[in-house]
Amino acid sequence: MIRVENVSKSFTLHNQGAAVIPVMRGASLSVAAGECVALTGASGAGKSTLMRMIYGNYLVDEGEIHIGGTDVATAQPREILQLRHDTLGYVSQFLRVVPRVPALEIVAGPLLAVGTPHDQAIERARHLLQRLNIPERLWSLSPTTFSGGEQQRVNIARGFAHIYPAMLLDEPTASLDVKNRETVLQLIEEAKSRGAAIIGIFHDEAARQRVCEREIDVTKFTSGLN
Amino acid sequence: MTPLLQVQDIAKFYGNHIGCEAVSFDLFPGEVMGIVGESGSGKSTLLSCLAGHLDPDKGAVLFDTRADGLKDTVKMSEPERRMLGRTDWAFVHQHARDGLRMNISAGGNVGERLMAVGERHYGDIRAKAVDWLGRVEISENRIDDRPTTFSGGMQQRLQIARNLVTGPRLVFMDEPTGGLDVSVQARLLDLLRNLVREMGLSAIIVTHDLAVVRLLADRLMVMKDGHVVETGLTDQVLDDPQHAYTQLLVSSVLQV
Amino acid sequence: MSNYNFAYLDEQTKRMIRRAILKGLAIPGYQVPFASREMPMPYGWGTGGVQVTAATLTPEDRLKVIDQGADDTTNAVSIRKFFEATAGIATTEATQQACIIQTRHRIPEADLREDQILVYQVPIPEPLRFLEPRETETRKMHSLEEYGLMHVKLYEDISQHGAIATSYAYPVKVEGRYVMDPSPIPKFDNPKLEMAAIQLFGAGREQRIYALPPYTKVVSLDFEDYPFVPTKADHTCDMCDAADSYLDEVILDDQGNRMFVCSDTDYCAGRQQAGYVGALGTAIAEDVA
Numbered sequence A: 001m002i003r004v005e006n007v008s009k010s011f012t013l014h015n016q017g018a019a020v021i022p023v024m025r026g027a028s029l030s031v032a033a034g035e036c037v038a039l040t041g042a043s044g045a046g047k048s049t050l051m052r053m054i055y056g057n058y059l060v061d062e063g064e065i066h067i068g069g070t071d072v073a074t075a076q077p078r079e080i081l082q083l084r085h086d087t088l089g090y091v092s093q094f095l096r097v098v099p100r101v102p103a104l105e106i107v108a109g110p111l112l113a114v115g116t117p118h119d120q121a122i123e124r125a126r127h128l129l130q131r132l133n134i135p136e137r138l139w140s141l142s143p144t145t146f147s148g149g150e151q152q153r154v155n156i157a158r159g160f161a162h163i164y165p166a167m168l169l170d171e172p173t174a175s176l177d178v179k180n181r182e183t184v185l186q187l188i189e190e191a192k193s194r195g196a197a198i199i200g201i202f203h204d205e206a207a208r209q210r211v212c213e214r215e216i217d218v219t220k221f222t223s224g225l226n
Numbered sequence B: 001m002t003p004l005l006q007v008q009d010i011a012k013f014y015g016n017h018i019g020c021e022a023v024s025f026d027l028f029p030g031e032v033m034g035i036v037g038e039s040g041s042g043k044s045t046l047l048s049c050l051a052g053h054l055d056p057d058k059g060a061v062l063f064d065t066r067a068d069g070l071k072d073t074v075k076m077s078e079p080e081r082r083m084l085g086r087t088d089w090a091f092v093h094q095h096a097r098d099g100l101r102m103n104i105s106a107g108g109n110v111g112e113r114l115m116a117v118g119e120r121h122y123g124d125i126r127a128k129a130v131d132w133l134g135r136v137e138i139s140e141n142r143i144d145d146r147p148t149t150f151s152g153g154m155q156q157r158l159q160i161a162r163n164l165v166t167g168p169r170l171v172f173m174d175e176p177t178g179g180l181d182v183s184v185q186a187r188l189l190d191l192l193r194n195l196v197r198e199m200g201l202s203a204i205i206v207t208h209d210l211a212v213v214r215l216l217a218d219r220l221m222v223m224k225d226g227h228v229v230e231t232g233l234t235d236q237v238l239d240d241p242q243h244a245y246t247q248l249l250v251s252s253v254l255q256v
Numbered sequence C: 001m002s003n004y005n006f007a008y009l010d011e012q013t014k015r016m017i018r019r020a021i022l023k024g025l026a027i028p029g030y031q032v033p034f035a036s037r038e039m040p041m042p043y044g045w046g047t048g049g050v051q052v053t054a055a056t057l058t059p060e061d062r063l064k065v066i067d068q069g070a071d072d073t074t075n076a077v078s079i080r081k082f083f084e085a086t087a088g089i090a091t092t093e094a095t096q097q098a099c100i101i102q103t104r105h106r107i108p109e110a111d112l113r114e115d116q117i118l119v120y121q122v123p124i125p126e127p128l129r130f131l132e133p134r135e136t137e138t139r140k141m142h143s144l145e146e147y148g149l150m151h152v153k154l155y156e157d158i159s160q161h162g163a164i165a166t167s168y169a170y171p172v173k174v175e176g177r178y179v180m181d182p183s184p185i186p187k188f189d190n191p192k193l194e195m196a197a198i199q200l201f202g203a204g205r206e207q208r209i210y211a212l213p214p215y216t217k218v219v220s221l222d223f224e225d226y227p228f229v230p231t232k233a234d235h236t237c238d239m240c241d242a243a244d245s246y247l248d249e250v251i252l253d254d255q256g257n258r259m260f261v262c263s264d265t266d267y268c269a270g271r272q273q274a275g276y277v278g279a280l281g282t283a284i285a286e287d288v289a
Helices: A047-055 A077-086 A103-113 A118-131 A148-161 A178-193 A205-211 B043-051 B078-086 B106-116 B122-135 B152-164 B182-199 B210-216 B234-239 B244-252 C011-026 C047-056 C074-087 C135-143 C148-161 C187-193 C265-273
Strands: A002-013 A019-031 A036-040 A062-067 A088-091 A166-170 A197-201 A214-217 B005-014 B017-027 B032-036 B058-065 B069-072 B089-092 B170-174 B202-207 B219-224 B227-233 C062-067 C100-104 C117-121 C172-174 C178-180 C198-203 C208-212 C218-220 C247-251 C258-262
Touching (some): A002 A047, A019 A036, A019 A047, A036 A047, A036 A205, A047 A062, A047 A088, A047 A166, A047 A197, A077 B227, A088 A148, A118 A148, A148 A178, A178 A197, A178 A205, A197 A205, B017 B043, B017 B219, B017 B227, B032 B043, B032 B210, B043 B202, B078 B089, B089 B152, B106 C148, B152 B182, B182 B210, B210 B234, B219 B234, B219 B244, B227 B234, B227 B244, C011 C047, C011 C198, C047 C074, C047 C100, C047 C117, C062 C265, C074 C100, C187 C218, C258 C265
Parallel strands (some): A036 A197, A036 A214, A088 A166, A166 A197, B032 B202, B032 B219, B170 B202, C062 C100, C100 C117, C117 C198
Antiparallel strands (some): A002 A019, B005 B017, B005 B058, B058 B069, C172 C178, C172 C218, C198 C208, C247 C258
């Protein structure tokens, strides 16, 4: 489902004397449907970088990234947008907060984007927010005033609203208490049993052991570059 | 899928000065394209050329019309282009007073496009106006008030209602939140986001505000000195800028 | 007779005006620009109408001049005397006997014939002027037939007054193409715009001439659910008892007593001669044969 082949990337900082900073070379991995693979490595090793490249958020200098039938590395913006709508979900580390939009609408967003009727989308959003223990009185509020943990749970709810065949999860259990961490791990297991291919970054080793079949140490692709 | 708009090698010169040059891109139904740049980048000139307000010196702007398929709007006759401007296209000006009739009631402003395409039932026209005012969060009891009595944000929302009432497929926006208070901007952006999604609109938004494009635009073009220096997915261009100018622009934005 | 050329204007000017008139007749409702001349009366006093009449008059013609329906107001008298002095033509107050009728703000009640010409004095020829002040824009709107704004005006009336409040200078669509301002005639007169006579419209200050050939189709603008209704005061004439003519309201004293009289003086006089008597009128004594 997800296949990364020989991906390399460097950053060129034009406004700092055109300094070239290589950050990845020869990255390769593959994830089959129903599998969850963890990216490991020290902080700053390049886990998030790789994930962003898979999502199309970062450009790649070389290599291929196949999700379903699309090569993200060379696809048109329109194709990547379509991919992100239907096929590839991404739960980032932090919720990017938009003022005024209530939590319910944020979570329902991905469903509305694929054409789900409004009440159905809201219903699913309610269900997820409930599972993640967000108090109902907060559902109609914008997450701008939520705690970090609450924001992250809204972020996760949004990530799992639409059934994506492929998912990228960046620290989904960070800043969560035991109960909520358990819920998130269950969501991941449910996604896997639906056949989703998942790549995750988990600082928490127990979580990693619980849901991931394999681990890939990105240090292999990034060490010795600088 | 056919692109809704195909821009091919558009250029506009003012004597030796380049307004904009070598601009080409395709826009598909439901896509929002942001065009950012600082003053003098050529973004407003480009928008005017695309929307038919200025005649470009070179290039074509092909639009997928409902009746006749792909047509070059640059070569269209004026009556055709004006008709397009009232039906399939919309233009949201930075200053609401440029896009509204200030001496006519809010209802009249919204109804004008309907009357211009031949609607002749007062009751129906008024009902549609009420509906649209509701959608842009203007209270129904303001329908007979003139826009001179509205706040800046309300005027801008009225302008949006006036433009969208005939269900256009392509909306051009020139700094739609410029000059508005921050909280008012937030409300307007939220409204635009929802309308774009609900109506499946395509839009081309010119702005100098990167936060606006982050929120509204799927794709982004960065302009400098009349040229497009970088283009791609909005989040990619803002998070992984390649061009020196884009990097400068992104790093210059203050974090709140 | 005076030292003036026939009807005051020189022959070249008359040719220029006649060309404008012909163009106007060829394009009903279209405003033809013309080089309006300096006339011996100020702008706003009928110079457009006077120029059109001057270009149209021939020595055999009989001229009638009315101002809001009356032959005997100051302006009607002045203009009539002006043509008597500069053209030496016969004049009359009888509508049926006139070849050319110059009018300010009314159409005579009597049906006009194919051998007659009605000349209107027009203050502002552009029906869209108060909605769209730019001449460049209104010209485009006419040439592209973009008249949405005209209905906006009517919409505004209904939203403010509950009905289309325009009571005079009511806009019309001519032959399904041009929107025209019929000059400040009461909307009651609009249906008469479809007539057998030639109608010419002259605006001297604004320098436009437009025209309606005989039997031109003229439709007053309205909404499907607010149709056009030609209205008048709900009275009969207190002098001649006419129920179907446009009435002037005359205040009689400081107690607010009022009477209603036909605005068309010739029409009223004619009815009284024929023996009709209104509520406040007196029967005309039989002429001793």
